[in-house]
Amino acid sequence: MLTQGPVIGQFESALAEYCGVEHAVAMNSATSALHAACLAAGVGTGDEVITSPITFVASANCAVYCGATPVFADIDPLNYNISAAEIENKITAKTKAVIPVHFAGQSADMESVAAVVRTAEKKYRHKIYIIEDACHAIGSFYHGKRVGSCCFSDMTVMSFHPVKHITTGEGGAVFTNDGSLGKKLRRLRSHGITSDPSDFLNHDLAFQPAAEDSRRTANPWYYEQVGLGYNYRITDIQCALGLSQLRKLDSFRSRRREIVTAYNTAFQQLDTVQIPREASGCDSNFHLYVLLFDFDCIGMNRARFMHELRAKGIQTQVHYIPVHLHSFYRRQFGTNWGDCPNAERYYLMCLSIPLFPAMSDSDVQRVVDEILNLIKKT
Secondary structure (H helix, E strand, O other): OOOOOOHHHHHHHHHHHOOOOOEEEOOOOOHHHHHHHHHHOOOOOEEEEEEOOOOHHHHHHHHOOOOOEEEEOOOOOOOOOOHHHHHHOOOOOOOOEEOEEEEHHHHOOOOHHHHHHHHHHHHOOOOEEEEOOOOOOOOOOOEEEEEOOOOOEEEEEOOOOOOOOOOOOOOEEEEEOOHHHHHHHHHHHHOOOOHHHHHHHOHHHHEEEOOOOOOOOEOOOOEEOOOOOOOOOHHHHHHHHHHHHHHHHHHHHHHHHHHHHHHHHHOOOOOOOOOOOOOOOOOOOOOOEEEEEOOOOOOOOOOHHHHHHHOOOOOOOOOOOOOOOOHHHHHHHHHOOOHHHHHHHHHHHHHEEEOOOOOOOOHHHHHHHHHHHHHHOO
16 A cells, blocks of 8 residues: 555554654654644644754744744753753743754753753643654663653654655654543544544434444444644555664664764864763764864854865755744744854854765765865865
């Protein structure tokens, strides 16, 4: 089967088993998954959703889709993840959800985030959902548990976009240990439709007496839209690819860690470069390898630095433009420079260099040599 079929369930079961969580609900993208998670949490007009400015825009857009206001909490300058202390400063009676982002594969300090949220729940006397944006973090660990286990959250979202550790072409998933949330998510991904007789509200349409006895049974053709949902369904063919990829995940992760060790060794003694730092209790899959460059001291701006490397066949990228500095957010929500100083300082210095499992040792050495030569040249 190409579209809806049994492989979707097989992929979801494999994902849940891998991450050590009760439910995995696969969708056609991680953006869809983030939106559905916000909807399942009841995020709506008048609510606030706290997230990180150092992320792809989908981490904030999902709140805007629901009519909520995104609130940006600044990052920890040591590991570039959202700061629990900054969440505490931004949380209010309007906060409906917090979306920590596990940037570059390293888990945010979820134990501290959860403690802040639980304190706020007692203060404001309502539920505040924690939705982990783990789109970079499949295969990572936090305090010995796999990211995705939802030990400190209500839901976790992962991505299977082609640049991620494993891919389904496009795709994503929401993980949860809450059966009621899992049920909501499955309905939301398929137009708000259910085929579960216990959910039917139109009993006159749904049921008729069975021919053999007087008990009312559901009509065999019947399904019912009980709420508003979306077409966020993933396909069988994509999930078949996902199952194949999942079997390779640990080897992909291992090779990335080998490359990271080589990069760390090469760059850790440079005064003008800062290597990534792993926080205590974190074991990252290293989705990205981000260096911070003192471009002023090097004597070359970032744009020229990137052009020079590209001329040598080495592609680099900036992850990310802080979300609160995008024109849409500045215009729509009044965000601006100065809102998140740590994120803005990080942005001015960051550069992601090549990191993928198919890199050979000679590929890695060539990246190192060209960066070192470029720094020495200036």
